[in-house]
Amino acid sequence: MGKIAFFRPDDERATEAAEIVRELGHEPVSDPMLEVDPTGEAPRVDADYTVLTSKTGVELAADVEWEPSGEVAAIGSPTADVLRSAGYAVDHVPEEFSSTGLVSHMRDMVEGSRVEVARSDHGSPVLTDGLEDAGAYVHETVLYRLVRPPTAGKSVELAADGELGGACFTSSLTVEHFLDAADERGIRSEAVAGLNRAVVGAIGEPTAETAEANGIDVDVVPEVAAFETLAEAVAERL
Template identity: 35%
Template sequence: MKLAIMRTKDKAEESVAMAREMGFEVMFASPLELEELDTPAFWRFVEELEAGRVGRVMVTSSTAVKYMFKLLEKRGKATSVFTLLNRRGVIAIGPVTADAAKAKWLKVEAVPEKFTSDGLVRLLEGKVSKDETVWVIRSDQGSDVIRKGLEAMGAKVEEVPVYALRRSEPDRALLDMYYFTVHGGIDAFAFTSSMSAKAFIEEGERKYGVREFGTSLNAAIIGAIGEPTKRTLESMGIDVDVMPKDATFEGLLKALMDHIRQRE
């Protein structure tokens, strides 16, 4: 069973190893690349934290933890800032983000039951006071679910992007994935974000045409990591067969394998 995985290249080794361990033959490619964002917004967050004016902090991905640490390390502030954050801890979007934080000795205050932006909002229902400021460490992409949800509770939201997601120039691995999507050889796809799904499909449609590429994708088993990715795929005419209960990569792989075994 050949599985196509699309994640950023920094997650290639762990993704391929996990999928192979579950019994998949793997094709990995990345339609996206990461870029550090060193912006005034981030250093204003640090200044506010050092002045004692930062309360709740949310971190929306393990990649956000990684780039926050890199930015702080560049100025020799990682230890002092993480010490300040540890007075309360951060709220992590899910267990993978929590593990990344703990690996940097960053205390995790809470993890929502549902590992999504909506889950983060629900976690704070009834806990956020009017005009309280919640800081959100994230990428420059993504939905406005957190901001709108918290603002509806009366909170003020400060979004702090620490990395950017950019569409990458197709390399050999990505070109091969497009080719085998259309000409056969890929049994299932694991879509792990709305942006990677959109980037992959739009480029595939440009190369092969909307109808041919869409028909080829729909001939395979399609897995979406969570609701936002599922909605993006469906809006582009792609039928989603599998979505895990927990929005994690491991959960997606397990759900795909369960689906495949049920079909056999």
């Protein structure tokens, strides 16, 4: 049994992740690196297409009783599932669950249309730039900011001490916040060295690229961008 760290927000997502890691026969280390800070904004209601990119964004939109006038697109099936659970119809889900995949899916339908992108303050410009290049009039609403909780960092110390068997990074921002927490403790080089002795998983290529650019060797990138698949890949390598 090894210790596998993950960095999901401290809500049902962290609870679910702990259960998955435990069922895989390893010890879960929950170290939330993201905390949601809502802006109080709501998606526009007059767009031809509205793009939601996360479960959190859907929940915040539903909380203010947002009612879209046009079609709704979800960046992947997990977001689509939450949209449907909240009572929204989902018109578009790309085969590839990424900004690039969504742009490819919508490229031929958005020329001259108003497209609302409602997401966090750390959304990739790949989505907005790609839709604009396809001829859409794009408006972006920041529904929430993603900040690092002040308590984050126990996985950093475990990594530096060589006690971490694996790590599951689910976004570039979790990588950056992990390194920020290491910098605060003055143990960045030790923490990175500890990760490089462990099994590091990244949920997609952008996350893997961020890790690699900061000296972290990524061992696994699953084909499906889902936490369960990521955890399974890390556990299997362990």
